[in-house]
Amino acid sequence: MPELPEVETVVRGLRTVLPGRRILNVRLGKTDFIEDPAALESQLPGGRIVAVRRHGKFIVVELDSENGRRQATSLLIHLGMTGQLVTCPTETRILPHTHVFFGLDDGRELRYTDIRRFGQMRILANGAHESVLGGLGLDPLEASEQEFSARIRARSAHIKALLLDQHVLRGMGNIYTDESLWRARIHPRRLGAKLSDAEVHKLYRVMRQVLNEAIRLGGSSISDYVDADGQPGEFQIWHRAYGREGKKCSRCGKTIQRIIVAGRSSYFCPGCQRASRKIRRKRTPR
DNA sequence: CTTACGGCCTGGGTGC
């Protein structure tokens, strides 16, 4: 579920409460989504949180390296489809599927809840960041238009697949990809290498616009997503394509369709997101 | 090197 705006919202929330806190203890439930559960239990207690960062859809909780014997480490968290990372008082009722508890030195806890356990959690020793996070693509909000254009044009895959590919861009997911393509009036099956200058320019602009608006509204909540305080986002109200199969396009009035592209449900308007002639011919053979 | 697909896991919704 969580894409860049949701992860950014969670990180901003955590940033207001975690830095400066010391982790006192770690309690684990199911651990099949944790790379090395024993490492969490042995290396995190005693550590002080110094920063919380986002890298694509990953959350990086940085710990200090004080008292010499312990190496500086980071806690790397990916929320997968249904992961939630929330701080609350220790006595707060425990939600089902909560599998990780970090006891903090202010009487609160950082909890990780994940129904489907598609998330991921691991310890990163100092210096291991590059090997794990270095392979990811451009941050959509930091990349220049030139960099974006070069990456998109370099491969002739469907534009939908390119936007979703974390090695091309880091942070885009199914919702913001469909919303960006709708705003740019680009069909999800168009090929990256074949987009015009004007189309790439438009896509770059609207993608940043969509992401920034979503961040401002605290992300999109479809079912499971909540921020670091357990609150849902509000951007779903503004979706114009995602999840709107059968509804009228707010721009041209045609009916929004759902097709599978890159193995994912893809919502688009056949009226204002025209397929290339080649694709159209394939779909309506004479 | 690509792309396509199944699988991971649980729950919600729908239709019979």
Added chain:
DNA sequence: TGCACCCAGGCCGTAA
């Protein structure tokens, strides 16, 4: 009420 089936914000490994 039960059951089968489809769908879900992500991503990885394997096969072609």
